[in-house]
Amino acid sequence: MSVIDEVVARTVTAAPRAEPDVRPSREPATARTPRLELSVGTAVSRYLDLASALHGTAIHYAVKANPHPVLLRALAQAGCHFDVASPAEVRAALAAGAPASHLVHSNPVARRDHLREAHDLGVRLFVLDSPGEVAKLADAAPGACVLVRIVTSGSGSDWPLSRKYGCSVEDAVALLLDAARLGLDPAGVSFHVGSQQRDPQAWGPPIRSAARVFGAVRAHGIRPWVLDLGGGFPAELEGGEVPSVSQFGAAIEAHLADAFGEDRPRTLVEPGRGIVGDAGTVVTSVVGVVDRGGVRWVFVDAGVFTGLVETLDEAIRYRLEVPGVGGTSGPCVLAGPTCDSADVLYETTPVSLPLSLAEGDELRIHAAGAYSTCYSTVGFNGFAPLPTVVTS
Amino acid sequence: MSVIDEVVARTVTAAPRAEPDVRPSREPATARTPRLELSVGTAVSRYLDLASALHGTAIHYAVKANPHPVLLRALAQAGCHFDVASPAEVRAALAAGAPASHLVHSNPVARRDHLREAHDLGVRLFVLDSPGEVAKLADAAPGACVLVRIVTSGSGSDWPLSRKYGCSVEDAVALLLDAARLGLDPAGVSFHVGSQQRDPQAWGPPIRSAARVFGAVRAHGIRPWVLDLGGGFPAELEGGEVPSVSQFGAAIEAHLADAFGEDRPRTLVEPGRGIVGDAGTVVTSVVGVVDRGGVRWVFVDAGVFTGLVETLDEAIRYRLEVPGVGGTSGPCVLAGPTCDSADVLYETTPVSLPLSLAEGDELRIHAAGAYSTCYSTVGFNGFAPLPTVVTS
Structure with missing residues (x-):
């Protein structure tokens, strides 16, 4: 059984599961908590908005x-x-129905057998950022197209990326020349502006850096043709206004026109949270x-080990809602259900919740469609991974 | 399929698995990486050492x-x-063969249906630390025995616990009186000195606090009879000498004699890492x-999402070994295999590894038997949960 099959096996749909669950219950699966309610329609709509912008x-x-x-099929x-x-x-x-030509493999340092398998399955476009990986790719995926990932500052994002990935402009030029020498297609440049990026202008500096790489390799007779603008498009979390998709689109288009003029490469983006974040609510x-x-x-029945690991260090702040519970609110620490003391969601900066909140009340955690079910543990402390209930 | 069944289903044994795995491979399962090599004999031996000390x-x-x-059966x-x-x-x-009378339920804030189910399965001893939970337990598990968890400083431990659990001495007295009024058995006190606790004297202050609780409730005619000394016994991680099990035993015995004299209650401990930590190596x-x-x-093929989440904030530092790779060593950042920028094990304080280390070399991560496989995600980024290979 593959990993993705296992994720599927954990999905509950509108019909109660026939097999016994961890918690014997007469409630239908759709009413049990915790669960992720996933609106596939919302995700598709976010995709269409991005495609239009x-x-x-x-x-x-x-x-x-x-x-x-179900989400992947609808998107495809x-x-x-x-x-x-x-x-x-x-x-x-x-x-899900996507042809291999619609895939980009964007793990810059990958196992050789994984690269070979992806290539055997038809993938042609690979991201990397180091000399060792160019040689590895030439062996595992001969003739593949190479995007070199350059480093960015991550400024403006809620979750700036570590220095794990990305090389300098100078190194990117050298890597594309290397790739050409080893029979690979030096296809272009990739970057990532950081997760939950709130500033549309953040795309400006890396687009200009990419244009410098394109210019430098053209001087060697190489014609790169792809620019991968990465992800980072935000969901509607707490902590200030998020610009609209069209504002991101307009800013990126302006930066592309400014940096590349008439000689614009093909472009792609890699949104994750930007498509599925607002499509999910953890109940x-x-x-x-x-x-x-x-x-x-x-204390609620979902926590760090059952889908809400992005609350670690309180970097990501979800919007909370308690339907039907009113009255005065006050500051609360929010904790998960395992007996692990690390299973605390918000403590340094407490959340505001009604003082009348009591056992059995429902707490809805919005904009949690991304990096929730897939971050669940296999069942730490005997608490099942967060199941998904697909809504329209 | 229960959560624990799922954990079992992920276990590989010495024989190659018949069903297809995520990574098609001609190697036997025991040779594939990443994997946890779990020595059940070492864990049983640590149990016997603790029981003797x-x-x-x-x-x-x-x-x-x-x-x-397999581990639970051997321990039972x-x-x-x-x-x-x-x-x-x-x-x-x-x-695993344990009678229900050998179990302590130590989740101080638990779902009512979970408490009821544990009670229905025969569990009689429950830890809690708040008035709401006393009333909940009296409803869900009538007549059960109550241990009240008191708060500790956590000083001396590598991973001090948050303030998630534990009440004051005064509140503990009130809760035991409440428990008696609601028909529960006010059985005693529980505490936890923090994970990977290196100081045997850390047990002194909470043992003295527990004795104060015992004395105060005896004045109300209640005779508590159990003291739960918690866990925290360390594995042999990096970062200084760990006292022997017998040193911990001697210190705890001395503090018990000092605080309780002739009127010593029954005692129990709850070691996790102290039994299984040193029994496991992530390969x-x-x-x-x-x-x-x-x-x-x-970059190695196990990371934060495949069993090594305890490296977050670099709180836990595992001992590393690279068999057969020699020469000069130097500082290295250690990163995991997913394309998530949070999948970095040690960066702030790099590790020292041979400069000749190269693709395909084996890196063994010792003292990783605890909080590794169970902390794995369900398969984030398509990387399978860390499998276990049981050794003798």
């Missing part, structure tokens, strides 16, 4: 954000392409409310 | 640290009791070595 740019949905097969049918990083993700995209129930020396702790 | 104290292995069924056969926190963990301990292969502006990045 970035007319002429191919939209590659980042499968890692949420690999649910709507014309969406895919960003993949492992053989299991390649197979998931193919199973939890309150387990208990406890006073800890004057601090109010609210 | 803490003669008269019941050893309850914390199932959450590693719920592998050796006489070990268990610490559980959910119905799935109760069932796993029972399936990984180098995927690639990359120079990032003069900083050496080593």
